[in-house]
Amino acid sequence: MSDAGLTLHYAPRSRSATALWLMEELGEPYTLESFSLATGHHKTPAFLAINPMGKVPAVVDHGRAVAELGAIAIHLADRYPAAGLAPAIDHPQRPDYLRWIFFSSAIFEPALAQKFFGWTPPASTVAWGSYDEMIRVATAGVQPGPWLLGDHFTAADVLVASGLGFGMRFGAIPAEGPLHAYVTRATDRPAYARAQAIEAREGARFPPA
Ligand SMILES: N[C@@H](CCC(=O)N[C@@H](CS)C(=O)NCC(=O)O)C(=O)O
Known part of the structure; x- marks a missing residue:
């Protein structure tokens, strides 16, 4: 696993705001890769390698790309359990x-x-x-x-x-x-x-x- 930290690929006025809120609840240090959707950056090969749908948000966690808000939420909450954002896998809830x-x-x-x-x-x-x-x-x-x-x-x-x-x-x-x-x-x-x-x-x- 690469050691490049946690990065949120984000664009203002989009569903990225939900991932941003998640990041802030998580309390882990992260890098914000912010861009305007008007640039088309999310349709470039580099971004499609992160999210083949060419949509934001997307997260790269130490070299591992996660896209789709549901997947991002499950991944972050489980991988950084100190934030208490998910019941453990064997919890009744x-x-x-x-x-x-x-x-x-x-x-x-x-x-x-x-x-x-x-x-x-x-x-x-x-x-x-x-x-x-x-x-x-x-x-x-x-x-x-x-x-x-x-x-x-x-x-x-x-x-x-x-x-x-x-x-x-x-x-x-x-x-x-x-x-x-x-x-x-x-x-x-x-x-x-x-x-x-x-x-x-x-x-x-x-x-x-
Ligand atoms: N199913 C995706 C939806 C993401 C989404 O719809 N992103 C929109 C912004 S709100 C987007 O990137 N649109 C730009 C485009 O498709 O060109 C998720 O849950 O993350």
Whole structure:
């Protein structure tokens, strides 16, 4: 394994913000490789070697590339357990933790796109069911709280709260009730504030094209 440390490949105003929040929760030293998506850097052979999808975020951990937010979350939380962001593999809450990680990318993301783009696919056929089912399960999941696994804040909360907050900012998820209270709790965390400060700095450095 190379000893090049931990690097987050990041672009402002993108899902990279979720990985940035994860990094700040992790508390490990890392290098931020920041660029504007307008440069097309994420479609170059060098970047495609890190993430063949040519999308951000991506992480390189001592020479090992990890892409996809769910995979990044699982990898970082397990590899740096001092941050306490994941239940151990034999912990009774581990299956629920994994379900929420996958909920974020396999159910939440496409359900939000369904709402946003006005798709009307049959709920029994598509993998994510429906937007309404997603909202029902998420709303039940954040109660009684404070976190998805009760008292234990995990990497799954970063993914789910980040996605819900994004949906609320764009009006695709009502900013009210238990979901809003949950997002507020999560975004009150100091690591979120640190990530937002970096996001603001990098956003100013690379303004929208
Ligand atoms: N499934 C990916 C989604 C990543 C993604 O959609 N990234 C967008 C930015 S929000 C991107 O890189 N878009 C640039 C492009 O595709 O050209 C994940 O979970 O990490």
